[in-house]
Amino acid sequence: MKKTAGKAKRPAVVEHEHGRYLIKAGQLKDTIVARAFPKPPSKFRHLVAEETGKSTDDAIARLIDKLDGLRADRRTSRRTDPSLATGIPTSEEYADALRSYTTGPKLLGILHDHALLRQRGMVLSELAKAGEFATSQDLLNAYEKLGSDIYKLIEPEGTLTAALPVVVQLPDNGVLDASDVVILQPELQDALLQLLGTNRRPR
Incomplete structure (x- = not known):
């Protein structure tokens, strides 16, 4: 049976x-x-x-x-910043959003390099050249799109008037010139280095 x-x-x-x-x-x-x-x-x-x-x-x-x-x-843990009404996302929010976002290798490479500079930052024109962007504005456009996409992941129901402050620290006048030193938001630096490591990757 x-x-x-x-x-x-x-x-x-x-x-x-x-x-x-x-x-x-x-x-x-x-x-x-x-x-x-x-x-x-x-x-x-x-x-x-x-x-x-x-x-x-x-x-x-x-x-x-x-x-x-x-x-x-x-x-409730976000740092206040006059350029971003909802506050700067925490490093955990940035990391969580980046895990859900597909970034092209070119942009990811310059973001990693930029994060490794920490608070020293880099002159915008030099940063664009290092990242193989044709102009400083092309890099800012890429950063602005990234900021908008990250914000949508973190605050899907929120309204954003300017996306660049999600990625970089802005001067008081809110405008970045090619000769300005550009620094990533510290919380974004922490998230990128947490995900990508503290050693520069070969291009």
């Missing part, structure tokens, strides 16, 4: 999207666990947060509450 009894199947893994996160929930040993990761097309498989629950739905709901709580806590 053939055996009809077999091992009980584990509950299938349930996937749920929440903002820029992909949540996966299922049974891990004797526990129902929900975990949040950056949503594709992000190349990072970084675990953002996790929660347990009585069921997959319960674990997912608890995890969403945790993610929303983390977001609220980070908002």
